[in-house]
Amino acid sequence: MAKLLDKQRYKCALGAMQSVQAITRALPILHSGPGCAQKLSESIGSSGYFSPNIFPCTSINEKDVVFGGVKKLNSTIENALKVIDADLYVVLTGCIPEIVGDDSGEVVSRFEDADKPVIYAPTAGFKGNNYKGHEQVVDAIVEQYLKKSETKQKGLVNIWADVPYQDLFWLGNLRELEKLISELGLTPNTIFGYNRGIENIDKIPEAEFNLLVSPWVGLNNMKKMERKLGIPYLHYKTLPIGATETSKFLREVGKFAGVAEEKVESVIKEHEDYYYYLIERYADLFLENRVINKQFTVVSDAHYALGITKFLANDLGLVPAKQFVVDDTPKNRREEIAEEFKKLNFGLEAEVSFETDGFKIHEEIKNHDYHGYPLVLGGYYEKEVTESLKGNFLNVSYPVQDKVVLDTSYVGYRGGIRLIEDIYTVAVQRFN
Amino acid sequence: MAYKIAVGSSDGINVDLKFGEVENFLIYEVTDHFKLIEQRSVSRETTELNNSGNTSNAAEISEFSLEKNCEKSNCKSSGCSGNGGGCGGAEGVLEKVSLIEDCRCVVCKKIGFQAQKQFEKKAISVFDVEVPIEEALEKITYYYEKIDNHKTLRL
Numbered sequence: 001m002a003k004l005l006d007k008q009r010y011k012c013a014l015g016a017m018q019s020v021q022a023i024t025r026a027l028p029i030l031h032s033g034p035g036c037a038q039k040l041s042e043s044i045g046s047s048g049y050f051s052p053n054i055f056p057c058t059s060i061n062e063k064d065v066v067f068g069g070v071k072k073l074n075s076t077i078e079n080a081l082k083v084i085d086a087d088l089y090v091v092l093t094g095c096i097p098e099i100v101g102d103d104s105g106e107v108v109s110r111f112e113d114a115d116k117p118v119i120y121a122p123t124a125g126f127k128g129n130n131y132k133g134h135e136q137v138v139d140a141i142v143e144q145y146l147k148k149s150e151t152k153q154k155g156l157v158n159i160w161a162d163v164p165y166q167d168l169f170w171l172g173n174l175r176e177l178e179k180l181i182s183e184l185g186l187t188p189n190t191i192f193g194y195n196r197g198i199e200n201i202d203k204i205p206e207a208e209f210n211l212l213v214s215p216w217v218g219l220n221n222m223k224k225m226e227r228k229l230g231i232p233y234l235h236y237k238t239l240p241i242g243a244t245e246t247s248k249f250l251r252e253v254g255k256f257a258g259v260a261e262e263k264v265e266s267v268i269k270e271h272e273d274y275y276y277y278l279i280e281r282y283a284d285l286f287l288e289n290r291v292i293n294k295q296f297t298v299v300s301d302a303h304y305a306l307g308i309t310k311f312l313a314n315d316l317g318l319v320p321a322k323q324f325v326v327d328d329t330p331k332n333r334r335e336e337i338a339e340e341f342k343k344l345n346f347g348l349e350a351e352v353s354f355e356t357d358g359f360k361i362h363e364e365i366k367n368h369d370y371h372g373y374p375l376v377l378g379g380y381y382e383k384e385v386t387e388s389l390k391g392n393f394l395n396v397s398y399p400v401q402d403k404v405v406l407d408t409s410y411v412g413y414r415g416g417i418r419l420i421e422d423i424y425t426v427a428v429q430r431f432n
Numbered sequence: 433m434a435y436k437i438a439v440g441s442s443d444g445i446n447v448d449l450k451f452g453e454v455e456n457f458l459i460y461e462v463t464d465h466f467k468l469i470e471q472r473s474v475s476r477e478t479t480e481l482n483n484s485g486n487t488s489n490a491a492e493i494s495e496f497s498l499e500k501n502c503e504k505s506n507c508k509s510s511g512c513s514g515n516g517g518g519c520g521g522a523e524g525v526l527e528k529v530s531l532i533e534d535c536r537c538v539v540c541k542k543i544g545f546q547a548q549k550q551f552e553k554k555a556i557s558v559f560d561v562e563v564p565i566e567e568a569l570e571k572i573t574y575y576y577e578k579i580d581n582h583k584t585l586r587l
Contacts, residue, residue: 063559065585066575067568099586 007358007381009326009398012125015040016133020090022164024197027086031073032094034059056080065100073107087198091120098124119144131217134163138221148229149205155186161213164192168400172409183267184259205229215302216333239307242315242416243275271413292427295319295370299378300397301327313344320350324361329354392426434463438532440540446564451543466569539568
């Protein structure tokens with residue numbers, strides 16, 4: 001019996017077309033029905049040189065289900081190469097061609113000698129959601145495009161973090177992580193966003209190590225790159241938000257990269273001094289216990305649930321109620337992620353539930369005693385339920401409806417301050 | 433459940449006619465296997481012409497019937513694109529579509545946009561492919577067998 005999923009927080013794997021789009025001058029070629037790109041695209045900063053409305057698509061229909069869509073795929077790739085000027089063409093397959101058994105990989109291999117690279121990522125919806133699809137796209141780049149490099153560039157670090165577009169703050173976050181890494185004297189390399197692209201992809205094999213800042217998304221890519229390109233990786237599970245976590249993050253990255261301890265500490269000191277200067281100035285606001293809620297809940301993917309929970313507990317001293325991870329985390333990763341939620345200051349531990357059903361999450365929120373009004377950070381779906389409990393709500397994760405983010409970031413010292421601003425802006429509105 | 437499939441073919445072996453070129457649709461009936469049950473003529477006049485045998489070569493026939501088609505629908509020959517000979521405007525298409533509206537789908541080498549839309553309206557599937565008839569029918573009946581019985585097409 002088919003199951004219904006209430007308030008879904010992710011898309012099908014073909015949603016990875018957004019990851020491709022985030023790579024400047026990379027073009028997704030969709031081998032899917034005509035409605036797929038339309039349904040998967042949103043107005044969240046996805047217009048521009050390439051936008052979902054112009055992605056080449058085989059627009060397969062009943063005929064291709066019966067007779068196969070291989071011919072159409074071949075001509076679509078051929079013509080895309082002719083009429084669209086891109087640096088990298090990524091063929092993404094939807095459910096239909098994979099169900100009926102089109103050999104898309106074979107078709108793509110016919111374009112090995114094309115002037116521009118054409119690669120292929122199987123992103124059928126039944127294989128998983130767009131977090132998985134994002135991994136597939138990176139995998140495709142590693143597997144089909146990159147080659148092992150004999151030379152290494154000293155201090156070069158590839159940074160992998162958010163899933164572009166799925167995460168509202170992806171651009172700002174990546175840039176902030178880059179900034180932090182370069183302050184340690186290392187050279188960051190990322191492939192997504194403005195002024196990054198095929199040249200950055202080409203640089204990947206020359207890196208000394210990969211830095212993955214994510215609880216689970218991308219871990220398979222890191223392992224693949226370690227095997228194929230011989231690049232070791234540092235898996236840092238927590239998105240560093242605020243002073244406590246960011247300092248921890250810098251120390252760990254510094255240690256892994258062999259950066260002198262004094263150097264790391266001086267970077268940390270400079271940031272922390274300013275950070276705590278700001279906190280001190282507003283101490284009266286933070287210490288006024290009627291303003292902010294006593295307990296909080298985060299409803300988001302593992303990335304933010306973990307990062308924000310640590311930040312609110314460690315830096316703001318709030319008490320975590322139950323946290324909800326809604327990204328359909330693979331079962332074999334859940335335990336170690338749940339362990340991370342227990343590593344909080346002041347001997348606090350957060351209970352976490354890996355739940356994708358919005359109804360169940362809302363029932364739990366309604367039935368929990370928050371010792372006052374709740375503070376809920378989550379998707380837009382949580383707005384109504386939080387309002388019904390007279391709580392404070394901040395939209396931080398998918399789906400986002402009441403927030404426009406161009407390049408803001410919640411990462412690092414600066415990101416922590418941003419998040420405090422946003423949360424307290426909501427909180428003080430209650431009294432004004 | 434039995435259903436019918438209309439095929440455009442000149443030799444009874446390959447799907448080699450465009451929708452507009454078809455003068456005799458081969459109608460196959462599908463039960464647990466498929467068999468040819470009927471040849472359905474598009475225009476009686478053409479059939480008669482064929483039978484009377486007063487023309488010696490096939491080119492003449494098709495040329496003649498093309499003219500006939502144009503006369504019938506008051507369509508100027510300059511407005512007829514391609515060599516389909518089926519230019520009958522919306523009216524001509526409608527007539528031809530109605531002729532096989534008891535079929536579940538139609539299989540031709542090419543089928544124009546107008547005709548596709550008209551078939552869509554009647555919920556008749558269109559398959560424009562250039563393969564042997566047997567292959568086409570095998571694939572189509574396999575597909576219908578699966579979806580009628582709610583079975584997956586997954587390989």
